Amino acid sequence: MKTKQLIVANWKMNPRTPKEARALFQSTKRTAGHLTKVQTVVCPPAVFLGLFSPLVSRNCFLGAQDMFWEKEGAYTGKISPAQLHALNVSYVILGHSEERALGETNEDIQKKIRAAFEYRLNAILCIGEKERDHEGHYLSFLKEQIKKSLGKIPGKELGRLIIAYEPIWAIGALAKKADTPRALLEIVIFIRKVLSDMYDKSIAFQISILYGGSVNAQNAEAFLKDGGVNGLLVGRASLDTKEFTEILKITKQIK
Ligand code: 13P
Numbered sequence: 354m355k356t357k358q359l360i361v362a363n364w365k366m367n368p369r370t371p372k373e374a375r376a377l378f379q380s381t382k383r384t385a386g387h388l389t390k391v392q393t394v395v396c397p398p399a400v401f402l403g404l405f406s407p408l409v410s411r412n413c414f415l416g417a418q419d420m421f422w423e424k425e426g427a428y429t430g431k432i433s434p435a436q437l438h439a440l441n442v443s444y445v446i447l448g449h450s451e452e453r454a455l456g457e458t459n460e461d462i463q464k465k466i467r468a469a470f471e472y473r474l475n476a477i478l479c480i481g482e483k484e485r486d487h488e489g490h491y492l493s494f495l496k497e498q499i500k501k502s503l504g505k506i507p508g509k510e511l512g513r514l515i516i517a518y519e520p521i522w523a524i525g526a527l528a529k530k531a532d533t534p535r536a537l538l539e540i541v542i543f544i545r546k547v548l549s550d551m552y553d554k555s556i557a558f559q560i561s562i563l564y565g566g567s568v569n570a571q572n573a574e575a576f577l578k579d580g581g582v583n584g585l586l587v588g589r590a591s592l593d594t595k596e597f598t599e600i601l602k603i604t605k606q607i608k
Contacts, residue, residue, distance in 0.1 A: 358577065358604045359515065359561055359584030361394045361416060361477065362591030363446060374401045378408065380594045381601075385413040388605045392584075394444045395591075399432050406441040416444030416477070419452055422464035424472075434472040444475045446586075448502060450521045459501030467506060470513055477563070477586070478502055480544075481519040485536075495540070496547050508552035515561045516544060517586045523566030524588065531567035534579035541581035570599035577607045 362381065368374055374397055385393035389412060396416035397405065409415050421431035437445060447469065448462040462478065469476040480498040482491035499516070518540055523531050532540075541562050548557035564576050565586030576582060585604075590596045 357390055357392045358607060359392045359394065359563060360601060360604055361444070361446070361517075361563065361565075361584065361586045362396060362597060363418065363449075363565070363586055363588050364395070364397045364591060365418070365451070365588060366398055367592050371401065371404055374398075375404065377592065377594065378405050381591075381597060382408060382410060382413040384598045384601050386410060388412060388601055391601055391604045393601060396444065396446055402437070402440050402442060409441045409443075414444060415440070415442045416446060416475075417442050418446050418449065420445050420447075420465060420469065420474075422461075422468040424468070434468045434474055437474060438472040442474065444477060444515075445469050446477045446479060446517070448479045448498075450479060450481055450519060450524060459498060460504075462502045463504045463506070466502065466514070470506075470510055473513065475513045475515060477515045477517050479517045479519050479565070479586075481521050481524075481566070483521045485520065485522070492543060495543070499544065499547050500551065503551065508556045511552070511556060511560060515563060517563040517565050518544065518582075519565035519586060525567075526589065528567045531569075531572050532564065532576075532580075534575045537564055537576060537580035537582065568600070570596050570603065573600045574603045574607070577604060 381395055394414045394416045396418050405415055417437050420434055421428055424433045424435040447465045466476045480495055482494050485491050545557045561583035563584045563586045564580055564582045568585050568587045569590045
């Protein structure tokens with residue numbers, strides 16, 4: 354497990370113009386630059402990656418929101434890991450619930466993870482249930498997502514794997530609420546147990562786990578302190594300069 358906290362900004366399909374995007378990136382980078390104990394990753398829409406490629410710094414990295422598994426060829430509309438690598442991109446979000454909702458399968462995600470590792474990209478594998486039932490079916494669902502997305506990838510190749518737990522019911526403007534740090538801690542323990550059964554304990558503890566879903570400056574500290582996670586995956590709040598700066602500063606204080 355890495356010692357630095359990892360804060361990932363997922364801008365989704367925002368903002369509209371390169372001018373707005375540049376301003377947002379520059380402000381994030383300014384704050385991130387002072388925070389040596391925090392690793393900040395900005396994942397803008399792919400159309401802006403080239404713009405930010407020369408601006409990557411020691412504490413502020415670039416991530417993509419998705420990619421295809423082939424390195425080149427006749428795949429209209431797709432982006433390859435080789436292209437990301439060439440643009441100074443070092444992280445890629447894979448299996449986000451908004452991609453899964455459009456038909457992406459665990460098998461697709463596994464191919465993407467393998468391809469990401471080939472190009473030395475850090476893969477942020479997103480998992481998360483639609484609802485949290487009282488019978489605990491959501492735990493079997495999460496276990497299946499992990500097992501099928503990682504498939505037969507050998508443990509020794511997982512050095513660049515990060516898992517982001519993002520319960521679908523907690524994501525976006527329609528979310529009723531964020532998770533609670535207590536429930537999150539149980540999930541984090543569960544994820545490590547699944548990984549430990551699949552591989553071994555040392556691999557299970559080497560993989561960073563992030564939380565995503567309605568993170569803001571009010572709840573970030575509790576998730577980081579009591580949720581057992583190694584960082585956060587932030588959607589809406591990463592588009593608000595003041596709010597995101599606050600989250601980064603809060604993260605810096607976490608022991
Ligand atoms: P929100 O922070 O907007 O709920 O989005 C979370 C998310 O999906 C990040 O990947």
